[in-house]
Amino acid sequence: xxxxxxxxxxxxxxxxxxxxxxxxxxxxxxxxxxxxxxxxxxxxxxxxxxxxxxxxxxxxxxxxxxxxxxxxxxxxxxxxxxxxxxxxxxxxxxxxxxxxxxxxxxxxxxxxxxxxxxxxxxxxxxxxxxxxxxxxxxxxxxxxxxxxxxxxxxxxxxxxxxxxxxxxxxxxxxxxxxxxxxxxxxxxxxxxxxxxxxxxxxxxxxxxxxxxxxxxxxxxxxxxxxxxxxxxxxxxxxxxxxxxxxxxxxxxxxxxxxxxxxxxxxxxxxxxxxxxxxxxxxxxxxxxxxxxxxxxxxxxxxxxxxxxxxxxxxxxxxxxxxxxxxxxxxxxxxxxxxxxxxxxx
Amino acid sequence: xxxxxxxxxxxxxxxxxxxxxxxxxxxxxxxxxxxxxxxxxxxxxxxxxxxxxxxxxxxxxxxxxxxxxxxxxxxxxxxxxxxxxxxxxxxxxxxxxxxxxxxxxxxxxxxxxxxxxxxxxxxxxxxxxxxxxxxxxxxxxxxxxxxxxxxxxxxxxxxxxxxxxxxxxxxxxxxxxxxxxxxxxxxxxxxxxxxxxxxxxxxxxxxxxxxxxxxxxxxxxxxxxxxxxxxxxxxxxxxxxxxxxxxxxxxxxxxxxxxxxxxxxxxxxxxxxxxxxxxxxxxxxxxxxxxxxxxxxxxxxxxxxxxxxxxxxxxxxxxxxxxxxxxxxxxxxxxxxxxxxxxxxxxxxxxxxxxxxxxxxxxxxxxxxxxxxxxx
Numbered sequence: 158x159x160x161x162x163x164x165x166x167x168x169x170x171x172x173x174x175x176x177x178x179x180x181x182x183x184x185x186x187x188x189x190x191x192x193x194x195x196x197x198x199x200x201x202x203x204x205x206x207x208x209x210x211x212x213x214x215x216x217x218x219x220x221x222x223x224x225x226x227x228x229x230x231x232x233x234x235x236x237x238x239x240x241x242x243x244x245x246x247x248x249x250x251x252x253x254x255x256x257x258x259x260x261x262x263x264x265x266x267x268x269x270x271x272x273x274x275x276x277x278x279x280x281x282x283x284x285x286x287x288x289x290x291x292x293x294x295x296x297x298x299x300x301x302x303x304x305x306x307x308x309x310x311x312x313x314x315x316x317x318x319x320x321x322x323x324x325x326x327x328x329x330x331x332x333x334x335x336x337x338x339x340x341x342x343x344x345x346x347x348x349x350x351x352x353x354x355x356x357x358x359x360x361x362x363x364x365x366x367x368x369x370x371x372x373x374x375x376x377x378x379x380x381x382x383x384x385x386x387x388x389x390x391x392x393x394x395x396x397x398x399x400x401x402x403x404x405x406x407x408x409x410x411x412x413x414x415x416x417x418x419x420x421x422x423x424x425x426x427x428x429x430x431x432x433x434x435x436x437x438x439x440x441x442x443x444x445x446x447x448x449x450x451x452x453x454x455x456x457x458x459x460x461x462x463x464x465x466x467x468x469x470x471x472x473x474x475x476x477x478x479x480x481x482x483x484x485x486x487x488x489x490x491x492x493x494x495x496x497x498x499x500x501x502x
Numbered sequence: 503x504x505x506x507x508x509x510x511x512x513x514x515x516x517x518x519x520x521x522x523x524x525x526x527x528x529x530x531x532x533x534x535x536x537x538x539x540x541x542x543x544x545x546x547x548x549x550x551x552x553x554x555x556x557x558x559x560x561x562x563x564x565x566x567x568x569x570x571x572x573x574x575x576x577x578x579x580x581x582x583x584x585x586x587x588x589x590x591x592x593x594x595x596x597x598x599x600x601x602x603x604x605x606x607x608x609x610x611x612x613x614x615x616x617x618x619x620x621x622x623x624x625x626x627x628x629x630x631x632x633x634x635x636x637x638x639x640x641x642x643x644x645x646x647x648x649x650x651x652x653x654x655x656x657x658x659x660x661x662x663x664x665x666x667x668x669x670x671x672x673x674x675x676x677x678x679x680x681x682x683x684x685x686x687x688x689x690x691x692x693x694x695x696x697x698x699x700x701x702x703x704x705x706x707x708x709x710x711x712x713x714x715x716x717x718x719x720x721x722x723x724x725x726x727x728x729x730x731x732x733x734x735x736x737x738x739x740x741x742x743x744x745x746x747x748x749x750x751x752x753x754x755x756x757x758x759x760x761x762x763x764x765x766x767x768x769x770x771x772x773x774x775x776x777x778x779x780x781x782x783x784x785x786x787x788x789x790x791x792x793x794x795x796x797x798x799x800x801x802x803x804x805x806x807x808x809x810x811x812x813x814x815x816x817x818x819x820x821x822x823x824x825x826x827x828x829x830x831x832x833x834x835x836x837x838x839x840x841x842x843x844x845x846x847x848x849x850x851x852x853x854x855x856x857x858x859x860x861x862x863x864x865x866x867x868x869x870x871x872x873x874x875x876x877x878x
Contacts, residue, residue, distance in 0.1 A: 197662070223662065228689070229685070229688055229689060229692065231685035231688065231689065233651065233681055233682055233685055234651050234654070234681075234682060234684075234685025234686050234688070234689055235651075235685070235689065236651070237648070237650070237651020237652055237654070237655060237682060237685075237686070238651050238652075238654045238655040238658055238686070238689055239655060240651070240652055240655060241592075241651060241652035241653060241654060241655015241656045241657075241658065241659070242655040242656070242658045242659045242662070243655070244640060244652060244655065244656060244659075245590075245655070245656050245659030245660070246659070247658075247659050247662060264645055264648060264682075265648070265651060265652075268644075268645050268648055269643075269648060269652060274848050274849065274850070274851055275626055275848050275849055276623060276626060276627045276631040276633070276641070276642075277623055277626075277627065277631070277633040277635075277641070277848075278623045278624030278625075278626045278627070278633075278848060279624075279847065279848040279851075280623075280633050280634070280635050281633065281635060281640070281641075282851035283851075284851070313849050313859075313860070314849055314850065316850075316854075316859075336852055336854075337850075337851035337852040338850050338851050338852055363854065363855065363856050364854045364856065364857065365854045365855075365856035365857020365858075365859075366856045366857065367857075409857055411857075411859060411861075412854045412856060412857025412858055412859045413857050413858050413859075413861065414856065414857045414858075415857070415858045443861060447861070450863060
């Protein structure tokens with residue numbers, strides 16, 4: 158899962174350090190809390206425990222319990238409290254231990270945060286962040302292993318970013334905190350230990366800018382979040398067959414970098430969408446719809462999707478492996494859109 | 503910041519509590535004659551306003567859901583009028599009169615019910631989503647209990663900034679069975695937030711009597727979280743006013759969150775689609791409350807009994823309330839519908855320079871280039 162050498166770090170001869178994704182998120186929060194007193198972090202275990210995944214390590218000592226706040230296990234309640242604080246102009250970072258638990262809070266996310274500005278005719282913006290890991294880790298079984306992007310991206314009023322690398326984690330979380338709308342920042346348990354180069358200096362990546370993580374001319378693997386790493390592995394496997402796959406990391410699902418999608422479609426004419434979630438009404442369904450609406454004539458093959466199997470996540474190791482979208486499935490989908498024989502590699 | 507309608511009743515100069523009548527000073531319960539007439543005028547305005555809304559709904563000027571507050575005016579005036587202009591109020595969806603009490607002009611409330619640009623939410627919110635943050639009114643929320651964590655959050659922000667305002671968060675009796683209520687009370691107690699939770703206990707959540715969905719009394723609902731419970735008769739505006747005046751100052755002084763069970767009664771159906779008595783309560787029950795517990799009649803009779811109100815004065819106050827309600831409806835009727843070009847306004851506060859925010863492919867969506875939802 159190493160991401161060194163990726164083009165994820167757009168920088169101008171600035172000082173960089175190789176840190177983990179977890180440390181990059183921490184750096185982004187500290188960067189923003191240093192410059193704006195209205196930013197605070199609230200969630201389960203974020204303070205005295207240093208974060209369930211240690212993302213907020215050291216922040217209680219640095220900012221005190223006014224701004225780094227342990228909440229009761231009350232997802233609906235504390236998410237709503239953060240929305241209420243945002244109604245008043247504060248900029249809460251609401252941490253969900255995982256987005257799985259945020260399903261309890263969806264009333265406040267969808268009915269309050271997403272709709273508030275509209276219902277109030279622009280009087281009440283909700284400048285806040287919902288963040289935490291999404292998707293599956295290892296053998297956490299059905300209730301702790303699901304990708305929640307669709308739930309959030311479905312609602313107008315919410316923005317959503319899915320950083321895949323440490324640099325993107327710092328830059329996108331910083332941008333999310335500065336944004337005047339509710340932004341969900343979906344991370345990944347399996348990403349927290351990933352190392353990569355991250356600028357030391359103030360670093361912000363604008364929302365809505367996808368990035369080609371690996372250029373290629375033959376087929377495009379469009380994806381987001383931790384599936385970027387699966388896509389890169391698939392691209393390396395395809396390279397052995399002399400197929401050059403382009404990996405486009407959307408990074409931001411709302412706003413969505415449509416130009417970047419259309420560019421890669423025009424370049425390779427063959428697209429596979431890879432995502433961690435379920436297929437029905439998944440992110441990929443939207444991308445496929447967009448491509449057929451706006452770039453139908455550029456396509457040399459139907460767009461295929463690689464998703465989680467349409468089942469709850471099983472616990473048993475072999476079944477979990479089977480349910481997850483993996484490198485092999487991506488390689489096969491790529492071969493298929495290239496009209497090559499599948500299942501022989 | 504205080505609009506003219508915000509504080510018609512001046513505090514202070516009150517005689518000792520329990521001094522019901524002080525004929526020499528023409529006072530009742532510590533209120534001057536002007537103050538008493540002010541409260542009567544407020545409640546009559548709320549009543550006539552709601553009757554006007556009822557009428558407008560019947561002829562199709564108002565659509566969707568419309569929940570009237572008729573019968574509960576004593577609580578609207580008695581709990582909101584004692585607050586400071588910079589105190590915050592957040593509530594559920596039976597909130598027309600609460601919005602007026604906090605300082606939103608009747609015209610702006612009625613225009614919102616009509617779905618017009620002159621409405622306090624620009625016609626985008628409707629009956630259930632009245633907002634005006636300049637007077638500290640934070641809605642108007644349509645999901646039962648959804649406003650309760652938001653109210654805790656408003657109070658959180660007050661405490662975070664070190665302010666001395668308070669937040670008053672209203673809810674119906676049915677909302678106390680929502681998880682949002684329990685979670686919010688607990689957090690408010692843990693963090694000692696400056697918030698008063700007020701249950702407008704009209705006995706029914708839609709058509710379900712509270713006693714059918716709770717084996718504990720309302721007063722018992724906050725004790726588990728260490729929040730003091732109080733009961734007040736919301737039909738008695740004078741008692742309610744004095745109660746909230748005192749409680750608000752205690753919370754302002756750091757007393758922490760409070761829970762108020764305010765007893766009241768809804769004289770109309772749950773919404774316009776529900777007949778006055780419905781299948782869940784008898785005509786006799788409703789009639790008994792209308793006869794015996796109308797907050798306006800109660801105040802009127804006390805004032806007249808104390809020689810503080812004449813029939814002529816009453817008629818004059820009522821005529822003013824009717825005029826203001828008629829005026830609100832005329833204003834609403836004359837206010838234009840929102841411009842179609844504003845459909846996409848205020849979905850996002852910040853249209854990011856990169857990427858597309860609206861995926862419907864329709865022309866006119868911002869952030870999608872000159873051709874709207876097309877190639878960006």
